[in-house]
Amino acid sequence: MIISENHFGKENCVAYCDVLIRRNYEVINADEHFYHFVEKLVGINFLDIVHQDNLKDFKMAFETLKPGENCRMLILLRNGIGEYYWTDMVISNNGKILSGENVIEVRCYFLSAVESRYLMALDNVNKYRTILSTYRNYLFDYNSYTDMFTIYLYRGNQCNAPIKGTLEQFRERMLRILRSDSERKEFATFYNYLKNGSNMFSCMVYLPLDEHNDELYKFKVNGDSLFSTNKTSVVAGYLETVDGCVSDVIPYYATSEAVDSATGLLNKRACMEYTKSVIASKDDKIHYMIMFDVDNFKSINDTYGHLFGDEVLSKIAGIINANLNGRGIAGRFGGDEFYIFTNNIKDEEDLRILLTTMRKELQYAFDSRIEDFGVTLSVGVSLFPKDGTDYEELFRKADKCLYLAKEKGRNRFIIYNESKHGSLENNSRHIHKILDLSDHSEYMSGVVSDIILELVSRGKDAIDDVANNILEQFEIDGLRIYNDNSELIYSCGEYKRMPDMTNILNDKAFLSRYNKNNSMSIGIVSSVEAWHKELYNELSDSNIMAFISAWFEFKYRRYYFFYDVFNHKSRWNDYDRNFVLIISKIIASVL
Numbered sequence: 001m002i003i004s005e006n007h008f009g010k011e012n013c014v015a016y017c018d019v020l021i022r023r024n025y026e027v028i029n030a031d032e033h034f035y036h037f038v039e040k041l042v043g044i045n046f047l048d049i050v051h052q053d054n055l056k057d058f059k060m061a062f063e064t065l066k067p068g069e070n071c072r073m074l075i076l077l078r079n080g081i082g083e084y085y086w087t088d089m090v091i092s093n094n095g096k097i098l099s100g101e102n103v104i105e106v107r108c109y110f111l112s113a114v115e116s117r118y119l120m121a122l123d124n125v126n127k128y129r130t131i132l133s134t135y136r137n138y139l140f141d142y143n144s145y146t147d148m149f150t151i152y153l154y155r156g157n158q159c160n161a162p163i164k165g166t167l168e169q170f171r172e173r174m175l176r177i178l179r180s181d182s183e184r185k186e187f188a189t190f191y192n193y194l195k196n197g198s199n200m201f202s203c204m205v206y207l208p209l210d211e212h213n214d215e216l217y218k219f220k221v222n223g224d225s226l227f228s229t230n231k232t233s234v235v236a237g238y239l240e241t242v243d244g245c246v247s248d249v250i251p252y253y254a255t256s257e258a259v260d261s262a263t264g265l266l267n268k269r270a271c272m273e274y275t276k277s278v279i280a281s282k283d284d285k286i287h288y289m290i291m292f293d294v295d296n297f298k299s300i301n302d303t304y305g306h307l308f309g310d311e312v313l314s315k316i317a318g319i320i321n322a323n324l325n326g327r328g329i330a331g332r333f334g335g336d337e338f339y340i341f342t343n344n345i346k347d348e349e350d351l352r353i354l355l356t357t358m359r360k361e362l363q364y365a366f367d368s369r370i371e372d373f374g375v376t377l378s379v380g381v382s383l384f385p386k387d388g389t390d391y392e393e394l395f396r397k398a399d400k401c402l403y404l405a406k407e408k409g410r411n412r413f414i415i416y417n418e419s420k421h422g423s424l425e426n427n428s429r430h431i432h433k434i435l436d437l438s439d440h441s442e443y444m445s446g447v448v449s450d451i452i453l454e455l456v457s458r459g460k461d462a463i464d465d466v467a468n469n470i471l472e473q474f475e476i477d478g479l480r481i482y483n484d485n486s487e488l489i490y491s492c493g494e495y496k497r498m499p500d501m502t503n504i505l506n507d508k509a510f511l512s513r514y515n516k517n518n519s520m521s522i523g524i525v526s527s528v529e530a531w532h533k534e535l536y537n538e539l540s541d542s543n544i545m546a547f548i549s550a551w552f553e554f555k556y557r558r559y560y561f562f563y564d565v566f567n568h569k570s571r572w573n574d575y576d577r578n579f580v581l582i583i584s585k586i587i588a589s590v591l
Contacts, residue, residue, distance in 0.1 A: 028098060139152055201222075279390065476493075481561055544566060
């Protein structure tokens with residue numbers, strides 16, 4: 001017996017097949033992929049191709065399947081020459097009746113072939129995208145299943161689709177803007193080719209190249225049809241310009257002049273114009289604007305030379321393109337500053353995965369070659385349309401978050417949130433790049449001075465504003481304040497649940513952990529389990545991963561402060577901890 005691991009390229013290695021099976025396991029019908037696999041057309045009993053180690057489980061699943069049910073299992077199937085393939089099998093009882101008999105539907109996905117073809121498909125996507133980007137005219141396709149007609153062109157890794165909608169919507173628009181009977185007749189011919197899924201056709205037609213501009217251009221159309229996996233037709237082809245002036249409507253970002261020669265990414269002007277065109281199109285998708293630069297890039301150049309610095313920039317461009325993979329555009333604004341505007345990142349979770357992957361790949365790429373510091377990125381993000389409906393507003397907010405990421409210690413990304421980061425109009429402190437720890441300390445000294453002045457001048461009324469400022473500036477997610485009766489008297493932040501500290505604040509094992517400054521800093525909550533199980537359970541259930549705590553006494557009352565971090569490790573240095581303690585003492589004095 002040969003257990004196949006990877007037989008891609010062999011004629012009998014198919015990616016999937018569909019089979020109809022009688023209750024006695026006789027194959028009553030199948031697609032051509034299955035018959036290729038077993039190398040037989042008649043007299044096939046499905047049990048004969050199931051590996052003996054899987055027979056019992058397969059028969060149990062097959063025989064107990066009730067109408068409307070389906071099940072999925074991994075199983076080894078044997079092909080016509082005795083090789084076994086791991087198969088992801090879906091067995092469904094959909095109530096199908098043939099000749100008065102209930103039959104079972106089986107779909108098999110052959111894992112080795114799926115893997116190989118998937119990897120090959122990724123390579124082909126990149127290859128054909130590159131080929132398409134060198135083609136100077138427009139392309140089109142019509143999917144009869146989705147009824148979507150699209151005119152598009154590729155430039156670099158981005159696709160511009162000036163016309164996209166249902167075929168009937170496009171037809172109605174064309175009948176409205178075409179100028180003569182002859183033009184309408186030509187369009188009717190093109191429309192029928194699309195609607196009927198015609199093969200190998202050619203015709204002349206006038207078409208617009210903008211959703212919001214009805215100016216017409218004359219094209220020679222060349223097309224053909226193919227069938228997708230769901231057996232519906234897809235018509236695709238290209239539009240060859242006839243009047244020569246169509247090049248006037250090709251946007252700058254789709255020209256060769258828009259490419260940065262050092263990295264192959266778009267330049268600043270191209271990024272700006274592309275972003276503005278997407279915003280102007282008023283689509284209903286979300287788009288993230290991402291700005292980032294390389295931490296300590298000047299030091300990298302000074303220490304390792306400009307050739308190495310150029311290598312770093314080139315590597316960043318490659319990592320961006322590989323991970324973005326057509327889901328938006330990427331550009332270089334100059335120096336070590338880069339830009340992304342996404343098209344198909346569906347939510348913040350996907351965005352975080354993308355950014356984390358890019359940052360880690362870059363860091364590891366040079367980890368063994370740089371001794372003093374790694375190659376890391378600081379990133380700022382804003383979201384269209386939530387954070388702004390024009391390029392300038394989105395840019396300012398993403399830029400603000402980029403500088404905040406620098407200020408908070410670099411090697412991180414910050415996604416704009418007005419409740420945390422404030423509106424641009426109300427931003428009282430200029431955000432600037434922080435290059436070293438002394439600058440950071442000086443900056444935070446100013447922040448703390450402002451907070452103290454606020455508390456002294458406004459007293460208890462300032463606590464809400466002060467608390468929100470602390471969360472933003474110190475990268476803290478929540479603040480809790482208790483009195484000496486273990487009562488929660490103030491909280492700020494989005495807690496999953498509030499920890500119950502009733503039996504903890506007066507517990508000797510807990511109080512003994514405060515140092516001579518009446519403070520404690522826990523960088524990893526898991527370390528608490530060894531000395532206080534109840535506290536550990538409360539913090540874990542509340543999704544708290546780290547905290548700074550302190551207590552202060554004023555007017556015969558003691559106040560306990562907890563500054564909590566959710567879902568990420570703490571990043572506080574000694575300066576930050578001391579600043580937080582100073583602020584806590586002032587807050588206690590005004591409570």
